[in-house]
Amino acid sequence: MKYKKTILGMSIVLFVTLIASFPLFGNGYIPTHDGEYHIIRFIEFFRMLTAGYWFPRWAPTLNSGYGIPIFLFHYPFPNYVGAFMQGVGLNAVNAFKLSLAFWYISAGFFSFFWLKKLFGIRAAALGAILGACVPYWFVDLYVRGSVGEVCAISFLFCSLMLLEYRMFIPYAFAIGGLVLSHNILSLMFVPFLLGYAFLRDRKYILGIFFGIFLSSYFWIPALFERGYVVGLNTVNFREHFVQLYELIVPSWGTELSGQIFGGSKMSFQIGIIPFIVIIGSIFVVHKDKNQSMKRLYGYVMVVLVCAMVLMFSWTSFIWERLPFLSFVQYPWRFLSMVIPVTAFAGAFVSYHLKMRFWSIVLIGVSVLFSYSYSRPVIYAPRDDHYYLSRVNFTDGTSSMGNSFSTIWTGWKSNRSPYMIAVANGRLVGDFTRYAYLKKEFTVFSDNGAYVYTPILYYPGWKALIDQKETSIDYATDGTIRFAVPGGNHQVRVVFTQTLVRACADILSIVTLVWLLGWGILGVYESRHRHSASG
Numbered sequence: 001m002k003y004k005k006t007i008l009g010m011s012i013v014l015f016v017t018l019i020a021s022f023p024l025f026g027n028g029y030i031p032t033h034d035g036e037y038h039i040i041r042f043i044e045f046f047r048m049l050t051a052g053y054w055f056p057r058w059a060p061t062l063n064s065g066y067g068i069p070i071f072l073f074h075y076p077f078p079n080y081v082g083a084f085m086q087g088v089g090l091n092a093v094n095a096f097k098l099s100l101a102f103w104y105i106s107a108g109f110f111s112f113f114w115l116k117k118l119f120g121i122r123a124a125a126l127g128a129i130l131g132a133c134v135p136y137w138f139v140d141l142y143v144r145g146s147v148g149e150v151c152a153i154s155f156l157f158c159s160l161m162l163l164e165y166r167m168f169i170p171y172a173f174a175i176g177g178l179v180l181s182h183n184i185l186s187l188m189f190v191p192f193l194l195g196y197a198f199l200r201d202r203k204y205i206l207g208i209f210f211g212i213f214l215s216s217y218f219w220i221p222a223l224f225e226r227g228y229v230v231g232l233n234t235v236n237f238r239e240h241f242v243q244l245y246e247l248i249v250p251s252w253g254t255e256l257s258g259q260i261f262g263g264s265k266m267s268f269q270i271g272i273i274p275f276i277v278i279i280g281s282i283f284v285v286h287k288d289k290n291q292s293m294k295r296l297y298g299y300v301m302v303v304l305v306c307a308m309v310l311m312f313s314w315t316s317f318i319w320e321r322l323p324f325l326s327f328v329q330y331p332w333r334f335l336s337m338v339i340p341v342t343a344f345a346g347a348f349v350s351y352h353l354k355m356r357f358w359s360i361v362l363i364g365v366s367v368l369f370s371y372s373y374s375r376p377v378i379y380a381p382r383d384d385h386y387y388l389s390r391v392n393f394t395d396g397t398s399s400m401g402n403s404f405s406t407i408w409t410g411w412k413s414n415r416s417p418y419m420i421a422v423a424n425g426r427l428v429g430d431f432t433r434y435a436y437l438k439k440e441f442t443v444f445s446d447n448g449a450y451v452y453t454p455i456l457y458y459p460g461w462k463a464l465i466d467q468k469e470t471s472i473d474y475a476t477d478g479t480i481r482f483a484v485p486g487g488n489h490q491v492r493v494v495f496t497q498t499l500v501r502a503c504a505d506i507l508s509i510v511t512l513v514w515l516l517g518w519g520i521l522g523v524y525e526s527r528h529r530h531s532a533s534g
Helices: 003-024 037-048 077-087 092-119 119-131 133-144 145-162 168-181 183-200 201-216 215-222 246-247 272-287 291-311 312-323 323-328 333-352 357-375 384-388 499-533
Strands: 421-423 438-445 449-457 459-464 468-470 479-483 487-495
Touching: 003 215, 003 357, 003 479, 037 092, 037 384, 077 092, 077 168, 077 323, 092 119, 092 133, 092 145, 092 333, 092 384, 092 487, 119 201, 119 333, 119 357, 119 479, 133 183, 133 333, 133 357, 133 479, 145 168, 145 183, 145 333, 168 183, 168 215, 168 312, 168 499, 183 215, 183 291, 201 215, 201 312, 201 499, 246 291, 272 291, 272 333, 272 357, 291 333, 312 323, 323 333, 323 468, 333 357, 384 421, 438 479, 459 479, 468 479, 479 487
Parallel strands: none
Antiparallel strands: 421 449, 438 487, 449 479, 459 468, 459 487
């Protein structure tokens, strides 16, 4: 009987999330702030994977073909999912839309099973649906198009679920997935999960660190090499604080946030139903006789209050004194915390009041209030050709205003007329190899030549002459140039690992092997004990 109730509760959550994400399954294109950037990255990431580069860090065809290290800094996990969808036949546009839908629906699924462990099936269904109808979800889905944030919120719920079910190894992998999904949201969610693990099971604090080490191949190079690029953070957080009325009064818009935008800017509302549910939970907390649950409730509410406070301009002195907060970029990003808190508060209230009729009413009203937010403007269908045939997409940097580049040069607005140019010499025959990250060719000159490549210099790029590394001149325009002595010489220009990247890769691999070995040994010991007892 309980199994059937679980299926019913899960089906209701699935039905609601499918209704909310239904536009993402259509053929039309949904215009969003970041959507086109993600589509271009999906295409480029898939291109690199199909060329045999399993952990892309360089985007060779962007920036007018000069390349940029955007995948060193742009969270990779959503790109892998997008690449998988392209691999099974979807175009990048549909892969992007279905990725949003997949992670949103998955978040509802994980939320239900997390709350089911805490409060039971009925309360879990209500809490998961209330969480899925928080307005900020639809800001991310249909206004911002932030596939990384949607993915990260899903991994947050997945982590909470796995902790409650005491699944340590999968929990560590979920933490790693969270960091790889959105490096900014992980700065917000990981501290929250540390406190949650401290209250629920302190062993899982170790699991968080395992997850962080697992994802180190991404975040360590991004942290240590951020000084070599510009445009990583072009946002002035001072322009993106919210007003109290914006959190309370329902509103909707599709414009960007900031002081230069008016009444049609994106919504910062908490939501009427989430606000009522969160306030209502305060009046039922006294009914809970479980001190552990009371502490957990208190912790969740304190986290929410802190998140809300940090969105107001009078906390700017905190933002100024805590440098890591500047990485959050937008103070309103803390609205992400409203989603899990609403889900938790909704289940908490439902569990203590045990009023089925009002639970059904609350679900209906919540869906009704959020329905209009889940019906975005839809344009005519677009496919990959739409983007690949337009210079502003193929020759850009896949970032706002094409601001992303290296510290040695800005955006290259024009493509190079040559693949390789040789001054005072010549190429001998064809290229031995001309791959995305490796160019091999022969240069001949009488008295020495100078090679020009339309490749942006970045640490890791090397020029080798007859297998010996030579110095690169990148001071002129930020591209790779180098001298070749007289005679006939084999030349290679190749993108390699730096010491930081190699060490980070090793740390990720060691952590992966450790977790897999730990998991395999755990299964073996469990079976051995079972067979011995039998």
